[in-house]
Amino acid sequence: EDLGKENIEAVKKGCLNLGRHIENVKQFGVPAVVAINHFTTDTDAEIQAMKDFVKAQGAEAILCKHWAQGSAGIEDLAKKVVEIAESGASQFSPLYPDEMPLFEKVNTIVKRIYRGDEAIADKSIRDQLHAWEQAGYGNLPVCMAKTQYSFSTDPNLRGAPTGHTVPVREVRLSAGAGFVVIICGEIMTMPGLPKAPSSEKIFLNEQGQIEGLF
Template identity: 95%
Template sequence: DIKCRKAGLHPAAAVIVATVRAMKMNGGVKKEDLGKENIEAVRKGCLNLGRHIENVHQFGVPVVVAINHFTTDTDAEIRALKDFVASMGADAILCKHWAQGSAGIEDLAHRVVKLAESGASQFSPLYPDEMPLFEKVNTIVKRIYRGDEAIADKSIRDQLHAWEHAGYGHLPVCMAKTQYSFSTDPNLRGAPTGHTVPVREVRLSAGAGFVVIICGEIMTMPGLPKAPSSEKIFLNEQGQIEGLF
């Protein structure tokens, strides 16, 4: 919504990359059990994928789902995922490019070309430039996250109003929140509705051309992982470095 708006781009098609493992995780399966077949968890977790498909459609862009294949995926799990995507009016293409190179993703490439050349795309941004900044935030919360509302204290709202009066009200908003949920709770998986999205901080990126809305407990870049990579880097007996990748 930011890049296309600022650059005048009009996407002809969109690809959503999904995995069976991600569906199972959104279906409540623990990380250590993702390699075990669980068709019901796949079906349950597909509600999250369905939300993403609906969200892309809100921009007027046709979508195809690329299933990034893992060796632990079973035929029944893949079929469950494909059936769900079909029920959403889209296609899901199994992709094995990690093992077969370009041949493993050729079907997806043909489908993307077909979608792009169909002329079906009617891209439109989610909100107009002239909409007040906090209304833009609430539009995203309600239409993309399916929450009830964004909440922010007076100081944050006053800051947004001040930027509007300074001539920055036309800028789009960039939401910074956990990537693990449509809410600000990383443990609330699937396709939650009815939640509130707390705005903790706002930052003006005037040069980049957007306003950053920081929601919930999220760390912005630069950030460090809980376990630094340096803990796994060492010299072996031959004096060679291991653990870089």
């Protein structure tokens, strides 16, 4: 209910979380560009505060008005992304080697991306990961499933927290997709596809137009 009021200090406080994301992108050797999703109640001062913060992080923030102007409102962002992509600045490198043990991969993400102290898991979970390694799945990457509201597993711990632990509740092998899913904290994963997924009804008509999306 307070979003309509100018509050530059709140924007600056929220930028701590944005700064963490910029740092994390750069850890992969990839330059970052920030898209500001413009709301009609945003003030020039609030937007400038965010641009100044991002610039201090060595990146650029671009105002995007696609909600009001469609594709024309995001043209500047598209040009910037092309510029960065064609600059050769990207030197992508994963956070961990394929041969690293699965639980060490989890801990690498916890420490380097979430800035936590460690991941914690029962012996049964560690034994399951070891069994998958013995079965030939140890080279797979891990996919972390946790709350989107925080770098921790506590959705109320906002901003850029450090020093927390990340409890691993469950692990799942997605052998076909090629990764191991790590379920952390209290989180509900998306349900699977029904017996007849919507994709079966999507097709191109004789005019080359897509039908069946809705």
